[in-house]
Amino acid sequence: MADVAPVLTIEASHKSRGAAYYAWHRFLANKGAVFAGVLLLLILLVAVFAPFLTGVGPNEQKYLTSALAFPSAEHWFGIDDLGRDYFTRIIHGARVSISIGLAAASFSVLIGLPLGAIAGYFGGTIDWFIMRIIEIFSVVPPLLAALLLAALTKGGYFNIVLIAALFGWVQVCLMVRAQVMAFRNKEFIRAAQALGGSTWYIILRHIIPNSISPIIVGFVLAIPLAMMLEAGLSFLGVGIPPPTPSWGQMINLGINFMFFYWHLALFPTLALAITVLVVTMFGDGLRDALDPTLKGR
Amino acid sequence: MNVALELRGLSKSFYKKQSSAGFFRSELVEHRAVDNVSICVPERKIVGLVGESGSGKSTVGLMAMRLLEPTSGDIVLNGTDISKLSPKELKPHRAQMQIIFQDSYSSLNPMMTLWEIVAEPFVIHKMHDANTRRNKAKELLDIVGLGAAFANRYPHELSGGQRQRVSIARALALKPKVLIADEPTSALDVSVKAQVINLLHDLQEEMGLSILFISHELSVVRSLVDEIVVMHRGRVVEQAQTEQIFQNAQHPYTKSLLDSIPVLNPHNRRRRTFVSANELTANKPRLPKAQFVLANNPNLAQVEDHHFVDASPLEGATS
Amino acid sequence: MIGYVVRRLLSISVTFIVVSILVFIMMHAIPGGPFDATEMPVSEAVRAKIMAQYGLDQPLYVQYLKYMWGVLHFDFGVPFQSPGETVIELLSRAWVPSLVLGGAGVLIGAPLGIALGLYAALNRNSWIDYLASAVATLGLTVPVFVTSMLLILVFAVWLGWLPASGWGSPRNWILPIVAYAAIPLATYARYTRSAMLDTLNKPFVTVLRAKGLSERDVIFKHVLRNSAIPMVTVFLPMFIGTATGSIFVEAMFRVPGLGAYFVSSIESRDYPLEMALVFIITLMFCIAYFLADIAYAMLNPRIRLGGR
Numbered sequence: 001m002a003d004v005a006p007v008l009t010i011e012a013s014h015k016s017r018g019a020a021y022y023a024w025h026r027f028l029a030n031k032g033a034v035f036a037g038v039l040l041l042l043i044l045l046v047a048v049f050a051p052f053l054t055g056v057g058p059n060e061q062k063y064l065t066s067a068l069a070f071p072s073a074e075h076w077f078g079i080d081d082l083g084r085d086y087f088t089r090i091i092h093g094a095r096v097s098i099s100i101g102l103a104a105a106s107f108s109v110l111i112g113l114p115l116g117a118i119a120g121y122f123g124g125t126i127d128w129f130i131m132r133i134i135e136i137f138s139v140v141p142p143l144l145a146a147l148l149l150a151a152l153t154k155g156g157y158f159n160i161v162l163i164a165a166l167f168g169w170v171q172v173c174l175m176v177r178a179q180v181m182a183f184r185n186k187e188f189i190r191a192a193q194a195l196g197g198s199t200w201y202i203i204l205r206h207i208i209p210n211s212i213s214p215i216i217v218g219f220v221l222a223i224p225l226a227m228m229l230e231a232g233l234s235f236l237g238v239g240i241p242p243p244t245p246s247w248g249q250m251i252n253l254g255i256n257f258m259f260f261y262w263h264l265a266l267f268p269t270l271a272l273a274i275t276v277l278v279v280t281m282f283g284d285g286l287r288d289a290l291d292p293t294l295k296g297r
Numbered sequence: 298m299n300v301a302l303e304l305r306g307l308s309k310s311f312y313k314k315q316s317s318a319g320f321f322r323s324e325l326v327e328h329r330a331v332d333n334v335s336i337c338v339p340e341r342k343i344v345g346l347v348g349e350s351g352s353g354k355s356t357v358g359l360m361a362m363r364l365l366e367p368t369s370g371d372i373v374l375n376g377t378d379i380s381k382l383s384p385k386e387l388k389p390h391r392a393q394m395q396i397i398f399q400d401s402y403s404s405l406n407p408m409m410t411l412w413e414i415v416a417e418p419f420v421i422h423k424m425h426d427a428n429t430r431r432n433k434a435k436e437l438l439d440i441v442g443l444g445a446a447f448a449n450r451y452p453h454e455l456s457g458g459q460r461q462r463v464s465i466a467r468a469l470a471l472k473p474k475v476l477i478a479d480e481p482t483s484a485l486d487v488s489v490k491a492q493v494i495n496l497l498h499d500l501q502e503e504m505g506l507s508i509l510f511i512s513h514e515l516s517v518v519r520s521l522v523d524e525i526v527v528m529h530r531g532r533v534v535e536q537a538q539t540e541q542i543f544q545n546a547q548h549p550y551t552k553s554l555l556d557s558i559p560v561l562n563p564h565n566r567r568r569r570t571f572v573s574a575n576e577l578t579a580n581k582p583r584l585p586k587a588q589f590v591l592a593n594n595p596n597l598a599q600v601e602d603h604h605f606v607d608a609s610p611l612e613g614a615t616s
Numbered sequence: 617m618i619g620y621v622v623r624r625l626l627s628i629s630v631t632f633i634v635v636s637i638l639v640f641i642m643m644h645a646i647p648g649g650p651f652d653a654t655e656m657p658v659s660e661a662v663r664a665k666i667m668a669q670y671g672l673d674q675p676l677y678v679q680y681l682k683y684m685w686g687v688l689h690f691d692f693g694v695p696f697q698s699p700g701e702t703v704i705e706l707l708s709r710a711w712v713p714s715l716v717l718g719g720a721g722v723l724i725g726a727p728l729g730i731a732l733g734l735y736a737a738l739n740r741n742s743w744i745d746y747l748a749s750a751v752a753t754l755g756l757t758v759p760v761f762v763t764s765m766l767l768i769l770v771f772a773v774w775l776g777w778l779p780a781s782g783w784g785s786p787r788n789w790i791l792p793i794v795a796y797a798a799i800p801l802a803t804y805a806r807y808t809r810s811a812m813l814d815t816l817n818k819p820f821v822t823v824l825r826a827k828g829l830s831e832r833d834v835i836f837k838h839v840l841r842n843s844a845i846p847m848v849t850v851f852l853p854m855f856i857g858t859a860t861g862s863i864f865v866e867a868m869f870r871v872p873g874l875g876a877y878f879v880s881s882i883e884s885r886d887y888p889l890e891m892a893l894v895f896i897i898t899l900m901f902c903i904a905y906f907l908a909d910i911a912y913a914m915l916n917p918r919i920r921l922g923g924r
Contacts, residue, residue, distance in 0.1 A: 187404040201421065232864065
């Protein structure tokens, strides 16, 4: 082997860095996303520990005598019309909103991932069929259809989750499909085929690991969509039925009182706006960090 | 002389929809990407498959690997016809023949470390335990000139030449008899190109490989291969031993390929000629009927020993 | 090109019919009709009579075909909630506020958004750029009813400048129009900016500058035209956003428009009105989808040959 170039060496100090390392650093460089992430963490903590943060339950009408009281040192967000501590209801609303977002996003991935992977990998008739289904979903405005479905099923927690997933999977599916299509003809897939790897082996070992970024991004971006859907439906009275606290429902209630008791309208509005904004900004930052080529999609 | 890989009359047609007949009626138009190509790779020899891009040479390589199903024709690997085997039956034969691709970057899964990539053949063929796989992968990396320090790197940390070495290591992991090299050097810098060529040459001698080397550069092929097959528009237009092609090319297309090789001495610079399709047909050699001796490709006439060219028969004449 | 148009038209018609069948089945298959025992406690005989009167006792496909036959004659039936008029009469009243407010919102928001996006792309990292990004993010993430609520709180409740609800005078229109305008404004600001930046980074722009073309010509003759494609693509989501937003804007500002009737028809299980509204909205979306496709094909010569 005289002619072969000398064995190539690499400095020992050079640390090997995987894709996750670079993604993490790209994320840290995005100040807005980091800020959103910190705020999101705070909101999550508040939601998780809501039962321990205030002394009362969200539905306890403990302060009936001072119903509709304005915010004070004792009741940060005031008291609602039925004598319940509004701050307690807002932070319990976060539990409802975020848990629906997470559950719906999980279902969206559960539906969108296999369909997207199948459509992207096999192409042809299967792809055509799945794309026609998606076309149907794209000419039906999701909120209107969701409204219809929610009204027909009379709302409720699990129906809302399922409805949100029904309209959330399309985006996940399209993202996974695009990624799989981009990778399907890569030569390392061909090399694995040349080695005799089965279709399942290739999908599990090569396609899915390389689709992790769009899956995570699709998951995170599906969360605010589901949260907005829930809030919208609850606002219109077909979502989460009272007395379970939901921000959309509370905003609707707030309209009736806004001229005199503005706090009933303001706090749920701000809570919803901030949470949705923070989740979206975090998701966008994550997308840009995980896969710069997905930017703006 | 034993034959390692024989391609017999391989053809591949692609069909394209063309809606010339109206809005809704469309007809399928056949495009023959590869037309009746027969190539024989003898044991321990390197055969070069040369042609411009779009000539169908890479399609031949993919079909030989059964990565693309031929429309017709047979693939005989070490005496077994593998062209009709099911994926399951084919799997053991896969170990006998491997391929390396042009694009070294997309040849390697970006999510896997180098040793995982090189150990993948063992995983697919369920050979060895985890530890042995790792050690064998490191040995292979060593053989292709990448030290053990590379084992835990990711593909994006390497240069093009280094990545191509990893591809070679992976292809050789199962100790195949036949290697198909699909333009492995076209994307590399000139100096790196020479290194990879030398590596392939050494490995071929050491492991007793037979190689089908696909390339569009005759100059790269000259130092490496024993025999050259020239393809143009999906057909073999000339095939001969390497020096026969360089000394005594018969077909106008081969001549124009030779003409495109840059010369070293600026005094010898000349204007290159590029033949059009019409000129090619018009200038096709016309040879006596008796010289058309191949049963599998009656378009090829024999000009000298081992040297065949695509020609039209000259009626009535004998030689 | 004509072949392409015809193919798209056929494909979108099939989609429309599939959607209408799905909606029809969905609305009838789920238990709990408008004349259920829980909703309307009357005797069996009376209920049967009412069901027969509205044709609800026939098999589903007969109901569907009858319905479609009526639709072809612009007959959407009589709304349950106001039996004194036909659905068409009711809708011909209701679309006016929606169109006035939504139309004004788009006409103000879209050009403003495009201008903002253009300016932001040409002056990267200026304060306008940051403003554009902020407006785009806010407008695209925060639901319309939240924006509306904040507008009402600030301008009606606290400042008292404008009325919070109603439809009577143009003064009532201002807040809803602003709420509407937020959607096209945000959509166009974001996509115009990113489309422009994409194009500005293409090598052909460098070539144009290198050959000495004035910056004005580069932008107006070449970059804008090449950025138009993503801007057309975004038309559909913008349209969907605005149309969907009308439900919330009208509920929020108590405007008697299509969105408001949609909500009330759902609340009262008013099949004829509900079906008609879904029908009209889906039809609008199909037309928008189709127009966006055609515009896309006209702007992008590459797609014409391929077809879909």
